[in-house]
Amino acid sequence: xxxxxxxLAVGVIATGLVAGMGTAFAATDAGGxxxxxxxxxxxxxxALVAGDVASFxxxxxxxxxxxxxxxxxxxxxxxxxxxxxxxxxxxxAINGQVTAYxxxxxxxxxxxxxxxxxxxxxxxxxxxxxNNGVIDGLGFAGKLDIIHDVNEQGKKSLNALEAGVAxxxxxxxxxxxxxxxxxxxxxxxxxSQERTAASKEIKDNLTAKIAAxxxxxxxxxxxxxxxxxxxxxxxxxxxxxxxxxxxxxxVLNGLK
Numbered sequence: 001x002x003x004x005x006x007x008l009a010v011g012v013i014a015t016g017l018v019a020g021m022g023t024a025f026a027a028t029d030a031g032g033x034x035x036x037x038x039x040x041x042x043x044x045x046x047a048l049v050a051g052d053v054a055s056f057x058x059x060x061x062x063x064x065x066x067x068x069x070x071x072x073x074x075x076x077x078x079x080x081x082x083x084x085x086x087x088x089x090x091x092x093a094i095n096g097q098v099t100a101y102x103x104x105x106x107x108x109x110x111x112x113x114x115x116x117x118x119x120x121x122x123x124x125x126x127x128x129x130x131n132n133g134v135i136d137g138l139g140f141a142g143k144l145d146i147i148h149d150v151n152e153q154g155k156k157s158l159n160a161l162e163a164g165v166a167x168x169x170x171x172x173x174x175x176x177x178x179x180x181x182x183x184x185x186x187x188x189x190x191x192s193q194e195r196t197a198a199s200k201e202i203k204d205n206l207t208a209k210i211a212a213x214x215x216x217x218x219x220x221x222x223x224x225x226x227x228x229x230x231x232x233x234x235x236x237x238x239x240x241x242x243x244x245x246x247x248x249x250x251v252l253n254g255l256k
Contacts, residue, residue, distance in 0.1 A: 029112075030176070032105065038187060039101050045191045046094060052199040057206060 032108065034180075034183060035101070036105070037184070039098070041187065041191060043098065045195050049195050049198045049202075052195070053202045056203050
């Protein structure tokens with residue numbers, strides 16, 4: 001159920017990207033939209049990776065405790081500290097990346113907003129200058145010709161504009177929708193691959209780490225066991241020899 005909710009969340013994000021680009025087509029920053037969508041999708045995927053490995057890590061930590069507790073209980077605290085440190089470091093890296101993306105988006109938005117008024121002031125000024133020159137030139141041809149010709153051409157131009165823009169708009173919308181869906185599919189596939197690979201790497205590393213640590217601790221226990229047994233055996237041999245010598249001396253001295 002948890003995985004299903006996560007997939008639904010990604011679907012909502014993906015749908016939001018297409019819906020957000022339906023209005024104000026000419027002014028939409030396609031790259032910015034894609035980056036925004038990707039930021040949300042990759043955050044969800046990283047959360048899924050953490051969910052994939054959480055139970056595996058917990059169960060193996062419990063097994064680790066039961067396996068080596070008899071060898072050295074102190075190792076439990078060391079492993080726990082290492083896990084906490086790694087979790088803090090990983091969370092900090094992820095949050096730092098999110099902050100970097102957000103700052104880049106805010107900076108670009110500020111630049112666009114600051115330059116926009118001047119940009120369109122120039123458009124208006126250039127258009128007015130051109131149109132005024134045209135009007136002055138046509139004035140020499142006569143008022144009646146201007147009224148007739150300009151109005152007729154205006155009607156034709158409007159008809160051509162409406163027809164041309166309608167066709168172009170339809171084609172552009174279809175092309176852009178296809179592009180967005182293709183790109184999202186490619187990125188979702190890559191994210192899925194990254195999720196699978198990341199989960200496997202984390203699990204493999206933990207398994208190998210546990211095996212190596214248990215082997216290390218087992219060797220320590222074996223070495224200490226052998227050393228202590230040898231010490232005890234050697235001491236026993238020495239005590240046996242001295243005891244026998246003492247008894248022998250008693251016999252020799254008592255039977256003189």
